[in-house]
Amino acid sequence: MIKQAIIPLAGLGTRLLPLSSVIPKELLPINGKPGLQYILDECIEAGIKEIIFIISVKKKMIRDYFYNDKFYKDIIQTKKDIRIKKEYKKIRKYKKMIKFVYQNKPLGTGDAVIRTKRYIKDKYFLMLLPDDLIINKNCSKSMIKLSKKYDSSIMASMKINKKDVSRWGIYELSKKIDKNNSFIKSVIEKPSIKKAPSDRAVIGRYVLSKKIFSKLKKQKPGKGGEIHITDAIQSLIKDNEKFIAHNFSGRYLDCGSMEGYIHSTREISKL
Numbered sequence: 001m002i003k004q005a006i007i008p009l010a011g012l013g014t015r016l017l018p019l020s021s022v023i024p025k026e027l028l029p030i031n032g033k034p035g036l037q038y039i040l041d042e043c044i045e046a047g048i049k050e051i052i053f054i055i056s057v058k059k060k061m062i063r064d065y066f067y068n069d070k071f072y073k074d075i076i077q078t079k080k081d082i083r084i085k086k087e088y089k090k091i092r093k094y095k096k097m098i099k100f101v102y103q104n105k106p107l108g109t110g111d112a113v114i115r116t117k118r119y120i121k122d123k124y125f126l127m128l129l130p131d132d133l134i135i136n137k138n139c140s141k142s143m144i145k146l147s148k149k150y151d152s153s154i155m156a157s158m159k160i161n162k163k164d165v166s167r168w169g170i171y172e173l174s175k176k177i178d179k180n181n182s183f184i185k186s187v188i189e190k191p192s193i194k195k196a197p198s199d200r201a202v203i204g205r206y207v208l209s210k211k212i213f214s215k216l217k218k219q220k221p222g223k224g225g226e227i228h229i230t231d232a233i234q235s236l237i238k239d240n241e242k243f244i245a246h247n248f249s250g251r252y253l254d255c256g257s258m259e260g261y262i263h264s265t266r267e268i269s270k271l
Ligand code: G1P
Pocket: 109, 129, 131, 132, 167, 168, 169, 170, 189, 190, 201, 202, 203, 204, 228, 229, 230
């Protein structure tokens, strides 16, 4: 079973300025709780037992938020507030599961992943990108199930508008497995419309095999001078490693841009 998840959190969040200038974007509230908590709850509900946060010195506030149980404990003793008591329990639960590693320079998602290498124990692990919220159905849970069934790496996929391909990793799919799942023939990071092999985009949920670490070690910087996880994945696919694109059935909400963040807060408050 997949028991470990990693969450890259060292990104600068420039698309959410000025909100993210002081507060890490992942702590911005969505209907009364930090966006990151939705991601954590998705992992935990999917059976994950240990979560590795990749943060930076600039985003130390994330560590402070989840390691702040004493502060709650002291308040409960004086106030006996039921709501705070409940939050205290949650924070304690999260604290027991979360480990931190640091990525102080924004060198890309691939560079973030390689920093977790010493912690990863099993053949497969889960990665969630916190800008991508998926509601109504637990995407991680479905992907973990699929990985077990096919003994394969899995990536979340969504049909997008062809004019937006340069914003995403884009798949070239091969054999269809069933209505929602296909094998991946190749994947390319943020191609031009001309070079895009399809209108199927990579969304931020990945079940990856440990083999990714040896690829990442050799990975040269790609688009924008960053080390992209997509490039390391493409290199594994070339070596005939099995990858499945999972067309998830939950609803996708973008929390990484200002427009998307505002929209997400509205949609989640309706649930
Ligand atoms: C990252 C990935 C990209 C993927 C996207 C999903 O891009 O590199 O392949 O499509 O997440 O949100 P970023 O959002 O970091 O630019």
